[in-house]
Amino acid sequence: MKLQYQLNAAFTALLIVIMAVTGYVIYSLILDLLIEDERRQLEQKGEIIVNVLNETYRTQEDVQQFNDFLQDQDLQLFLYDRRQNKVLLSTMSNEVVNGFFMNNDFSDTTEDLWEYGNDKFVTSRILFYPETLGMELILLTPLRDIQNVQQNFIQRMLIVFLVGSLVIVSLSYFLTNKLVTPLTRLKQQLKKIEKRKFEEIEPIKATGEIKEVAQSVYDMANELQRYINSQQTFFQNASHELKTPLMTIQGYAEGIKDHIFDEKDEEKGLEVMVKEVNRLKKIINEMILLAKLESEQSVYNPTKVSAKVLIEEIIDRILPVANENELQIKHNDVEDITLLVDEEKMLQALLNLSFNGIRHAKSQLHITVTSPSKQTANIIIEDDGEGIADDLIPHIFHRFVKGKNGETGLGLAIARAIVEQSGGKIEVGKSQLGGAKFTIQLYV
Known part of the structure; x- marks a missing residue:
């Protein structure tokens, strides 16, 4: 798999994991937050109603007089008497009231969720003043309504996540393409170096560390070309420098062997041969020293x-x-x-x-x-x-x-x-x- 696809796949997988974890956390917390918010709203409404009732109706005998008032509030509520443990009135039918009363303990003030049939309800309880009356207003909201709000929020969140993912993946593709393209071109330049096509090496447009690597490769190619050229020149010059004294020695040696020279010229030839041998020895010693200096740290x-x-x-x-x-x-x-x-x-x-x-x-x-x-x-x-x-x-x-x-x-x-x-x-x-x-x- 190409590097660009690997980067995109890794980034997409990481994005999916992050979004999944984020979605799960939000999904887990949103219901509690909505329930808490709904309970707070019910409490606010209940306190308003209780304040109105406290100011207008102060005795238990007056309860029947504000029944019509409660019916007009479009709320699901009970007026509960703690002392008698019974519901005095409700905005719901008697059948529903009896169902709630049988399935739930009205006297348990710690229970936040009540059940009726297959549904659950969020409750909020507000006491009348003075507390000696023992009267309490209990307001209800179906949990199903809150869950619908939760589902609606989650759906919108998923849409936002999907749109955001498309934007991020597109941006990721653009950035990785911008990152990988110089690497691909750099690979092509390295292939040219491998084939010793130094004259075809071209600088690569890039940024950051890739630019530094590309420049290093370009400099390396130039240095390799210079080194190869210098080696070729070295062998040419070395062969020439070694060949010249050897040819001189060979010429005089063959002349002396064939008795071409007289005694005086032979003596001169021997002197030249010794001189050329010393020169040849000096060249070889210097070449050996130079090779050791460039290859052996121990010298x-x-x-x-x-x-x-x-x-x-x-x-x-x-x-x-x-x-x-x-x-x-x-x-x-x-x-x-x-x-x-x-x-x-x-x-x-x-x-x-x-x-x-x-x-x-x-x-x-x-x-x-x-x-x-x-x-x-x-x-x-x-x-x-x-x-x-x-x-x-x-x-x-x-x-x-x-x-x-x-x-x-x-x-x-x-x-x-x-x-x-x-x-x-x-x-x-x-x-x-x-x-x-x-x-x-x-x-x-």
Whole structure:
């Protein structure tokens, strides 16, 4: 069963249960309320009659004189004498009076419902004053009349319930349709993702949490497409980077085997082969490290490291290369900031960025450590080189993406993976010095 039908069925069932319980409670209470209301009305009428009789007729001998007055009231009533336990007069026939007198105890003032034949009657009793007279006016109303009012009320209530149910069910259908339609469209988009038809993915119009889920699916599809494209690019670049040194090694090896080269060229060929083997080894080691950083949490072991000590180690390692290239290394006085990182891995990330800057710098490399807040620290490495091309900036941290004078194309990807393992983030932009500016944000 579709979700929309399930929701409508569940809502309708819940509505039926609520209305049934409500109807039962109302049906049970309405009769008592109507009886109580009828008794109150009878009491009001009886008190009016008793007041009139008390003012006009004050002795038992005067009873016969107001018989005509009672007959004109269009009420079912008895004038009862408690002392003699008999009905003095009534607006009903003697046969009915005798039937009531035989079936009910007139002296029992606690009985609210009297019976006559198959019918029941609601009673209300009002004493004459003074009470020493022992005279009492008893008014009756057939319970059948009250039950008819009850049935009429219930019928109208059922009509209201039915109309209300139709309106509510229609509204429920409209709301569930509005809720389910985006889910149906979202299902269609997920099918496209399953078939890798990323170019056909379309944003879904929705509200609330469904809108957030739809946006997440849309972002996921874009990320999957980017990931698949990056993987394809990775394999293409990896095959190219590995193929180049292998072809060089193969060419020289076959030439030496076939004695094509003289002794001097053979020696040069062996040197080239060793150089290419070392280059190949470096590429493979960096690929293995990058794969571990992105898939194995156990290779990263964070500890508390002083930022000042970390920068000093970086300076000590890059200074010989910088002096060789006649570059000036500048750094600020680092505050006593403690970082929670894997010291060896973070050192490698910073060295990758620093050596990258040295390769592209013209005369200087700046390393700056700042603490913009109590929770974060920024490490900035910038140079005065030509900078990174605008079209290369979005992809600079991807594998085998190399700028001018790049080596393996894995150094920046490794730096990104290490920083992200540390819970931080890395960004690239243009430096005021003219070259590239790498900013690492870490939590302290």
